[in-house]
Amino acid sequence: xxxxxxxxxxxxxxxxxxTFDLHIxxxxxxxxxxxxxxxxxxxxSRSGCHLSLPININLENNLVRVGMEIDLTVExxxxxxxxxxxxxxxxxxxxxxxxxxxxxDRDRLPGVLRKLAGEGKILVR
Numbered sequence: 001x002x003x004x005x006x007x008x009x010x011x012x013x014x015x016x017x018x019t020f021d022l023h024i025x026x027x028x029x030x031x032x033x034x035x036x037x038x039x040x041x042x043x044x045s046r047s048g049c050h051l052s053l054p055i056n057i058n059l060e061n062n063l064v065r066v067g068m069e070i071d072l073t074v075e076x077x078x079x080x081x082x083x084x085x086x087x088x089x090x091x092x093x094x095x096x097x098x099x100x101x102x103x104x105d106r107d108r109l110p111g112v113l114r115k116l117a118g119e120g121k122i123l124v125r
Contacts, residue, residue: 012113012122013043018072022053025080026065034067040092041070043125046110048081048099052092059086059095066097073112 021036042050057064064083069076081097088094101109116122 010113011043011045011125012042012117014123015120017042018070020070020084021066023067024053024057024064025067027062029063039068043095044109044113046099046101046106046113048084049097050094051093051097052089056088056090056093057083057086059083059094068097072116077109077112079109 012059018041020039020041022039023034023036024032025034026032037053037055040052042052044050065080066083067078067080069078071077079099079101083095084098085096086093099109113122117124
């Protein structure tokens, strides 16, 4: 009998936050010139992630699409998503990203995360 009633994906917290380049792809459906912004990744799951940026993006009035190339392993992973929430904390701006992973890649990210957890590089919450 399976007694696991978990309704949300496992969230993996990085032991050391990971810095990478984030690209804002579109605001309110309109493409914007791609200029990378340095972001810090704190945790990730197969459906979303938490990161911080040095800039304040107004999400109350804007739908913002982003692209991220994250080098968590030897092979970089490119993921796109939509910013869902934000808050200011400790002088930086924190954001929640809902990841949009194509059906063909759905199993890749959880596999990478399980591998990193097994290596002790990330913690499962």
